[in-house]
Amino acid sequence: MTTAIRTGEVSGEVSEVRTGSLRKAFFALLRRDLLLAFRRRTELLFPVIFLLVVISLFPLGIGPSPQLLARIAPGVIWIAALLATVISLDGLFRSDFEDGTLEQFVLSGHPLTLIALAKIVAHWLVAGLPLVLLSPLLAIWMNLPLDSLGVMILTLALGTPILSLIGSIGVGLTISLKRGGQLLSLLVFPLYVPILIIATAAVMAASDGLPYTAFLGLLVAGLITSLTLAPFAAAAALKISLS
Amino acid sequence: MNTNVTTMTKTKPRKNWLVMFIHKLGSPPWFYNFSGKLIPWLWAAFAALTIWGLYLGLFVAPADYQQGESVRIMYLHVPAAWMSMMIYGLMAVMSFIALVWRIRMMEILTMSSAPIGAAFTIIALASGSLWGRPTWGTYWVWDARLTSELVLLFLYLGVIGLHNAIDEPRKAARAACLLAMVGAVNLPIIHYSVKWWNTLHQGSSISLTGGSSIDTSMLWPLLIMAVAAKFFYGANLLTRARVKLLEQDMRKGWVKNVVKEQSS
Numbered sequence: 001m002t003t004a005i006r007t008g009e010v011s012g013e014v015s016e017v018r019t020g021s022l023r024k025a026f027f028a029l030l031r032r033d034l035l036l037a038f039r040r041r042t043e044l045l046f047p048v049i050f051l052l053v054v055i056s057l058f059p060l061g062i063g064p065s066p067q068l069l070a071r072i073a074p075g076v077i078w079i080a081a082l083l084a085t086v087i088s089l090d091g092l093f094r095s096d097f098e099d100g101t102l103e104q105f106v107l108s109g110h111p112l113t114l115i116a117l118a119k120i121v122a123h124w125l126v127a128g129l130p131l132v133l134l135s136p137l138l139a140i141w142m143n144l145p146l147d148s149l150g151v152m153i154l155t156l157a158l159g160t161p162i163l164s165l166i167g168s169i170g171v172g173l174t175i176s177l178k179r180g181g182q183l184l185s186l187l188v189f190p191l192y193v194p195i196l197i198i199a200t201a202a203v204m205a206a207s208d209g210l211p212y213t214a215f216l217g218l219l220v221a222g223l224i225t226s227l228t229l230a231p232f233a234a235a236a237a238l239k240i241s242l243s
Numbered sequence: 244m245n246t247n248v249t250t251m252t253k254t255k256p257r258k259n260w261l262v263m264f265i266h267k268l269g270s271p272p273w274f275y276n277f278s279g280k281l282i283p284w285l286w287a288a289f290a291a292l293t294i295w296g297l298y299l300g301l302f303v304a305p306a307d308y309q310q311g312e313s314v315r316i317m318y319l320h321v322p323a324a325w326m327s328m329m330i331y332g333l334m335a336v337m338s339f340i341a342l343v344w345r346i347r348m349m350e351i352l353t354m355s356s357a358p359i360g361a362a363f364t365i366i367a368l369a370s371g372s373l374w375g376r377p378t379w380g381t382y383w384v385w386d387a388r389l390t391s392e393l394v395l396l397f398l399y400l401g402v403i404g405l406h407n408a409i410d411e412p413r414k415a416a417r418a419a420c421l422l423a424m425v426g427a428v429n430l431p432i433i434h435y436s437v438k439w440w441n442t443l444h445q446g447s448s449i450s451l452t453g454g455s456s457i458d459t460s461m462l463w464p465l466l467i468m469a470v471a472a473k474f475f476y477g478a479n480l481l482t483r484a485r486v487k488l489l490e491q492d493m494r495k496g497w498v499k500n501v502v503k504e505q506s507s
Contacts, residue, residue, distance in 0.1 A: 169425055173418045177408050186404055187422060190397040191429050194436035201440070233425055236342075240417045 025110045026118045033122035047088040048130045054080040055138050066143045073142035074152065074203035075196075080138075081131050081156060082163065082192055088127035089167040089188070090181045092119060093238065097175045103242060112235035120168045120231065128160035148206035151216075155199040158219040165230035166191050172237030195222060269348050271488050272497040278481040285478035292471035300464035316374040318464050322472040324367040324388075327395060330360035330476065334402075335427030338420035348484075350416035351491070353423065354406050355483035359476055361399035368392055387441035391434045398426040412491050 037044055058076050059069060096102040096119075105115045135156050139149050170187040174180030202215030267273045300318035307314035334356050341349035371389055372382045383389070402419045409415035457465075492498045 169422075173405060173422055174408070176414075180408075183401075183404055183408055186397070187401040190394050190401065190433070191425070193394055194429070194432045197436045197440040229428070233421065237418065237421055240414060240421060243414060243417075 022110065022114055025108075026114055029105075029115060029118040030122050033119060034125060037122070037126045043091075044126060044130075047084040047127050048134060050087060051080050051084045051131060051134065051138070054083060055141060058142070069143040070145060070207070073139065073144040074148075074200040074207075076142060077135065077138050077144075077152065078155075078159075078196055078200050078203075081160065082189070082196065084131060085127065085160065085163040085167060086185050086188055087181075088123070089164070089171050090184060092123050092164075092168060092171045093175050094171075097241075102238065106239075106242060112238060113231045116168060116172070116234040116238065117231040120164050120234070123168075124161050124164040128164055131160055132156045144203075145207045147209075148203050151206035151212055152203050154216060155202050155219060158216065158223055159195050159199045162195050162219075162222050162226045163192060165226040165234075168234040169230060169237050172234045172241060174241075175238070176241040195219070198222070269346055271348070271492055271495075272501075274348055275485055275488060275497075275501065278485055282478055282481050282485075285474050285481070289471055289474035289478055292467055292474060296464050296467035296471055299467065300461075304461050304464055305458075310378050313374060313377040314461075316370050317461075318468045320367060320370040320374055321465060322469040323363045323370065324392065325469055326472045326476060327360055327364040327367050327392065329473075330356050330363065331395060331398070331423075331427065331430065334360065334423045338423045338427075341420050342417065342424070347413065350413065350420060351484050351487050352480065353420055354416050355480050355487055356476075357399055357402045357406065357419070357423075358483070359479050361396060361403060363472070363476075364392060364396040364399055368396065385441070387438040390441070391437045394433050394437065395430070398430070402426070 055076065058072070062068060062072070093102060096105070106112055132153060135153050136149060139146075139152055144152060167184075167188050170184050170191075171180075173187065174184050177183065198215050198218050202212045202219070205212040205215065268277070296318065301315055304315070306312045334353050337349050337353040337356070340346060341353055368389070371392070375384060375389075376382050402423050405422055406415045406419035409418055489498055489501070
């Protein structure tokens with residue numbers, strides 16, 4: 001079907017699109033996605049509000065003891081960030097898949113990997129970055145020592161892009177399902193285990209006054225690896241879902 | 244020219260034999276017949292080895308001087324744990340072949356492997372926790388191996404869940420194959436991070452393999468059971484693959500012939 005359209009009447013249009021460079025296409029798509037996100041500002045707030053509500057449940061469920069809260073703070077904040085990311089992930093390709101835009105992207109002749117990467121970056125800017133910016137407030141709520149606050153922010157800044165990148169593969173695989181959201185969490189959470197372990201270890205080491213740079217190094221390594229591999233896997237997953 | 248021809252006729256059939264065999268395995272009717280002949284032998288080997296291995300393990304092998312009789316859980320637990328990892332590795336290789344060369348038989352074999360692997364993982368987890376009660380004093384410890392085995396179970400469940408969620412069989416298999424490969428890339432990272440997490444939180448975990456030396460009277464039943472588990476996997480895999488093949492090719496001619504032969 002793809003070749004038929006490319007060689008058919010629309011071929012002029014396709015070549016016109018192709019004259020734009022990859023960078024141009026990338027930023028055009030990024031701009032479009034951000035614009036669409038900012039047109040629906042309330043939806044933008046959902047992951048943030050979700051995070052706030054989940055975090056506030058922990059003192060209510062466990063008790064307000066400051067020492068206990070400080071002890072579990074890194075794990076609680078990180079697990080809440082994982083949950084918030086998975087909830088927002090479902091919208092990564094959903095609307096584009098449902099109205100056929102995704103198929104047009106495939107037909108545009110631009111590599112699907114690049115398109116996936118642009119959408120992942122947009123997703124992180126919209127859903128991941130607010131979590132990073134919100135983390136000081138969460139840390140104060142959870143009575144996290146102020147010395148380790150910087151490390152907490154750093155782990156979230158390095159870790160949440162990995163969550164978006166790995167999650168995009170799961171979204172690509174479940175996009176054609178009506179109720180893919182529940183399945184998505186089953187697919188994605190086991191893959192998030194290493195990030196959770198390394199990130200919380202870094203924060204705990206920092207609050208115990210131990211060296212933590214090695215953990216941050218591991219997170220950077222994870223970010224680079226997932227940045228190079230995940231868009232390809234996500235593109236392959238999308239191709240299977242669109243077939 | 245003449246020598247060329249003779250060398251070609253000499254080498255070609257040899258090469259063709261293996262290539263033809265692999266090509267034939269990709270053909271559903273041929274696979275169906277071939278596996279049908281193989282399956283009884285695999286079940287027989289499994290039964291014989293299991294009886295022999297269990298006899299050696301339960302009656303001949305001595306009880307451990309520390310753990311007592313409970314050490315006999317090992318003959319079930321360790322082969323199951325080995326199989327759970329081996330099957331995931333095999334699934335990753337088969338998924339790669341299925342996705343790159345688009346071989347349908349490989350998709351079917353990968354998807355038939357997943358439930359068996361998940362079952363072995365559950366057996367390993369359940370027998371491990373039953374073994375943990377007398378030796379560690381508790382059913383569950385967040386030990387590195389138990390934890391990574393649990394994550395492995397979640398990976399298996401993800402593959403099975405995705406495969407069952409998509410209606411179209413080939414699309415479902417291809418999506419699940421891709422997920423299995425992504426999981427396989429992550430699995431070493433998960434394993435080592437969990438291992439390292441365990442050393443970081445020095446909890447109540449007790450290393451079970453204090454001395455890695457194991458007496459031959461205990462090693463033999465263990466190895467026999469491990470081989471028996473592989474035969475079980477082979478027999479079970481081929482049986483499942485045959486059923487799946489019949490289901491998918493329900494309306495094809497060769498299935499009608501098979502049904503006719505069976506009913507007559």
